[in-house]
Amino acid sequence: MKEKRIFDAITNVRDEFIEEAMKTRLKKKNSWRKxxxxxxxxxxxLCARILVLRNGTQNSGLILDVIYPRxxxxxxxxxxxxxxxxxxxxxxxxxxxxxxxxxxGALILENKGQNIHFSPLSLYYALAxxxxxxxxxxxxxxxxxxxxxxxxxxxxxxxxxxxxxYADNEIGKLKIANSIWLDNDMNGEPISFKDDFVKRAxxxxxxxxxxxxxxxxxxxxxxxxxxxxxTNGTLSPSIETNPDQILSILNTVYFYDQWINRFDKxxxxxxxxxxxxxxxxxxxxxxxxxxxxxxxxxxGFTRAGxxxxxxxxxxxxxxxxxxxxxxxxxxxxxxKEAFEGGEYFNGEVVWKIPKFGFGSKLLLTDALKRLxxxxxxxxxxxxxxxxxxxxxxxxIRQETHISIDEDGVEASAFTQIDYSGSAMPxxxxxxxxxxxxxxxxxxxxxxxxxxGICENPAEK
Numbered sequence: 001m002k003e004k005r006i007f008d009a010i011t012n013v014r015d016e017f018i019e020e021a022m023k024t025r026l027k028k029k030n031s032w033r034k035x036x037x038x039x040x041x042x043x044x045x046l047c048a049r050i051l052v053l054r055n056g057t058q059n060s061g062l063i064l065d066v067i068y069p070r071x072x073x074x075x076x077x078x079x080x081x082x083x084x085x086x087x088x089x090x091x092x093x094x095x096x097x098x099x100x101x102x103x104x105g106a107l108i109l110e111n112k113g114q115n116i117h118f119s120p121l122s123l124y125y126a127l128a129x130x131x132x133x134x135x136x137x138x139x140x141x142x143x144x145x146x147x148x149x150x151x152x153x154x155x156x157x158x159x160x161x162x163x164x165x166y167a168d169n170e171i172g173k174l175k176i177a178n179s180i181w182l183d184n185d186m187n188g189e190p191i192s193f194k195d196d197f198v199k200r201a202x203x204x205x206x207x208x209x210x211x212x213x214x215x216x217x218x219x220x221x222x223x224x225x226x227x228x229x230x231t232n233g234t235l236s237p238s239i240e241t242n243p244d245q246i247l248s249i250l251n252t253v254y255f256y257d258q259w260i261n262r263f264d265k266x267x268x269x270x271x272x273x274x275x276x277x278x279x280x281x282x283x284x285x286x287x288x289x290x291x292x293x294x295x296x297x298x299x300g301f302t303r304a305g306x307x308x309x310x311x312x313x314x315x316x317x318x319x320x321x322x323x324x325x326x327x328x329x330x331x332x333x334x335x336k337e338a339f340e341g342g343e344y345f346n347g348e349v350v351w352k353i354p355k356f357g358f359g360s361k362l363l364l365t366d367a368l369k370r371l372x373x374x375x376x377x378x379x380x381x382x383x384x385x386x387x388x389x390x391x392x393x394x395x396i397r398q399e400t401h402i403s404i405d406e407d408g409v410e411a412s413a414f415t416q417i418d419y420s421g422s423a424m425p426x427x428x429x430x431x432x433x434x435x436x437x438x439x440x441x442x443x444x445x446x447x448x449x450x451x452g453i454c455e456n457p458a459e460k
Contacts, residue, residue: 096147133386172257298342311444354457357403
C-alpha cells in the first residue's frame with residue numbers, strides 16, 4: 001500500500017516536525033478573541049494532471065500530520081533569542097523574498113479599479129514546495145523566480161525562516177501552513193509518489209500529506225475545511241477538483257497582531273473617501289497623531305508605518321494628489337523605490353485611516369509565465385521528484401482577506417523604547433488616507449508578508 005510505504009519513509013524525520021495521524025477528522029478551529037486584527041491569509045493551489053489509467057483502490061485519509069514549532073509567550077525573550085540563534089537566515093534569502101515580492105507584485109497589483117490584496121509569501125512557499133519536487137528546466141525556472149540557485153539551500157532557508165517568524169502568543173499570530181493532497185485512485189490504476197518528496201516537504205515546509213480521491217466531492221470539502229481551519233475561519237473558499245487531477249499543494253498564511261499604539265474609538269468619525277473615478281463614499285476613519293515619528297517622502301508619495309506588538313509593521317504609501325497608486329507598479333524597480341526609497345524625516349505624523357476589510361481572488365498563472373516560468377505548465381514538465389508519471393501545473397490561484405480596526409493594546413515599554421531618543425522634528429507628514437492608497441505588512445526582519453491597494457474602504 002502506498003500509505004504504508006510513505007509512513008515507513010517518514011519514520012526517520014525528527015519527531016518535533018512530524019506526527020503520524022491516526023484520524024482523518026480535522027480539528028475544530030480555536031476561537032480567537034475579537035481584538036483588532038490584521039487577518040491576512042492566502043491560498044495557492046497547484047494542480048497537476050496525468051493521462052495514465054490506474055486500477056486498484058486505496059483508502060482516503062490523512063497520511064501524516066506535522067507538529068508546528070513550540071509557541072512561546074510574548075515576553076519570553078530568552079526563547080525568542082534561542083530560536084533566532086538556532087535558525088540562521090541568510091541576508092540573501094530575505095533579499096530573494098523581497099525581490100520576488102516586487103517582481104510578482106508589479107504584475108499582479110495591476111489597475112483593476114478595485115481593492116486588491118496579495119500575499120507574495122504564500123505564493124513563494126507554494127512554489128518552493130513545487131520546486132522541491134522538480135528537476136531539469138522546470139527546476140531551474142522555479143529556482144530562478146524564487147531567487148535561490150540551490151534547491152537544498154532553498155529548502156533549509158524556508159525551514160529556518162518559518163521557525164523564526166512563527167508566532168502564536170497572547171498578542172498575535174503568524175502561521176504558514178502547507179499541505180499536499182495526493183490522488184489515491186483514478187480510474188482504478190494505482191499511482192506512486194516519491195517518499196522523499198513527502199518527507200522533505202514535512203521537514204522543511206511543515207506540510208501535511210493527504211491521500212484523497214479527486215473525483216469525490218468529499219475531497220473538495222476536506223480541502224476547504226483545511227483552509228478554513230488554518231486561516232482561523234477568515235477564508236471559506238469553494239474548491240473545485242477534477243478527476244484527472246493527481247496533486248494539489250495548498251498554502252495558507254494567517255497573520256494577527258495588535259497595534260503598539262491603539263486608536264481611540266471615541267476619535268473614530270465618518271468622513272469622505274474620494275475614489276479614483278471622481279465619486280465619493282463615506283467611511284469610518286481612525287485618527288491619531290504622533291508628535292515625533294519617522295516618515296519618508298519620495299517622488300510622488302509619502303510613506304509611514306505603524307508598529308505592531310510582535311515587531312512587525314503595517315506601512316502605508318499615500319500617493320500625492322493627482323498621482324495614481326498604480327504608477328508605482330509600472331515596474332519592480334518603481335515598486336521597490338516606493339516601498340524602500342525616498343528621503344527619511346522625523347517629525348509630527350498625523351494619521352487618518354479608513355477602517356476596511358475585503359478579500360481578493362487572484363489567478364496567478366499568467367503572471368508567472370511572464371516572469372519566465374513556462375516549463376512547469378507544459379505537458380513535458382519535469383516533476384520527477386514527485387512522481388514518475390506525467391505531471392504539470394494547470395492552475396495557480398490565490399484567495400486572500402484583510403481587515404483592520406482600532407482595537408489593540410495601549411503603548412508599552414516597547415513602544416516607549418521604539419520612540420525614545422528620536423531626532424529633532426524635521427517636518428510634518430499628513431497621512432490622510434482619504435483617497436486610494438497602497439499598504440504592506442512586514443515581519444520583524446523586514447520581509448514582505450502582504451501587500452495591496454485600497455481603492456474603496458466601503459467595499460467588502
